[in-house]
Amino acid sequence: MARLILVCKVSATVLLAALLTNSSNANRQKKARGSDDYPPLWDNVPDSLDGFVTIHNKTVINPWNYLDRMGMYKILLNVTAKYMNNFGPSNTGNVLWGLPLQHGWQFRTGRLADPSNVSSCGQQTGDLLCISTTSWWSCMNYYLATIPFLGAIEAGFFDEWPFEIEILPPEEHMDDFCYNTADCHILIPDTMAKWTTFFQDNPGIVNNFGRCELNPIVILTYISVPEAQFGVSWGNAVDFIAATHFPTNFNQTNVFQVYLPQRILLSSDKAPSIPDLSKAENWALIALDILYKGNKMTDGQLLNFWRRSMCSEKGREEGRYLLENVVSNPDLILPGIRKILLEFIKNHNCVTTDA
Ligand SMILES: *[C@@H]1O[C@H](CO)[C@@H](O)[C@H](O)[C@H]1NC(C)=O
């Protein structure tokens, strides 16, 4: 099995950008979605701080446990619901849904388990709910769960809560993460500041943040080459998706997630002919790869081109349409690219803040 050292260069801010740029009027909900689209074990996840253990006047959250980490999301959804009412019924329009749904997919597909197989953390036969510090996905997701939660704490969402809230460090790789607002302001100042602002400014108001660089958090992990390539190309695609102001609400995220591989990729996997993945999942892997390689070959110019094209609402609409159809309806790709090219030309005066 090919071994590859993957650097968890946290692109948390990228998904944050996707969240913050949610456009409330993008109501292209395609499919009615049932409750089976909730993340795994959703009903067992605590939805308030009462659901966590409080000892010695401290409420303890263990982000290395799936239910606890998901609990932070459920609480955030809960406390922000009142700001997201205009976006859809029953909090389905909440733009924070993108995060727990992605996390649920990571859990369901085994991506939070120890990839080195040294421990049984996250394995079906071991400690299933354990989230491994050696998984790249789990590392990335840490910054997309704990930092938003600390941002909400700092913004005063839990000021009424009578106890101190403590985030537990993992047993290993302790120095790769931060556990309270003060330390996170030092480790990842931009991201921390942005999440706090997100919660201070009534989440849901359309914000147009650019992305910011993070101090790379280095985690070494051993995974197959196809899985590593998928991880990297997924991170790249999120930049493109964010530029379209893709609404990361419940329905849209579920529609989008169907195309992500429903299991970890093995070294023998070669899209588009991975037999146990759907045709759409196979093609999505190819599309992500093309996007990644195209952007790399052009030294990032493809993303710059895309961002300028997405400067207008018309461009973003075309961009979302293209992304939504690129896998299921290849006939639309060329006309789509033509329309986006047109927007690129029209938007020549546009200043992209996030470049
Ligand atoms: C999500 O889908 C449900 C079921 O079709 C619908 O009732 C709801 O309005 C949708 N939510 C949003 C935000 O569009």
Ligand SMILES: *[C@@H]1O[C@H](CO)[C@@H](O)[C@H](O)[C@H]1NC(C)=O
């Ligand atoms: C918890 O806080 C209360 C009220 O401040 C205090 O009376 C009590 O001694 C504290 N308990 C512990 C274990 O620190």
Ligand SMILES: *[C@@H]1O[C@H](CO)[C@@H](O)[C@H](O)[C@H]1NC(C)=O
């Ligand atoms: C938040 O959770 C509590 C249960 O802990 C529930 O009573 C309340 O309705 C929830 N609020 C929202 C907005 O979902």
Ligand SMILES: *[C@@H]1O[C@H](CO)[C@@H](O)[C@H](O)[C@H]1NC(C)=O
């Ligand atoms: C991981 O370990 C288990 C037993 O501990 C074994 O059955 C399984 O095949 C191993 N998986 C890989 C990918 O090495």
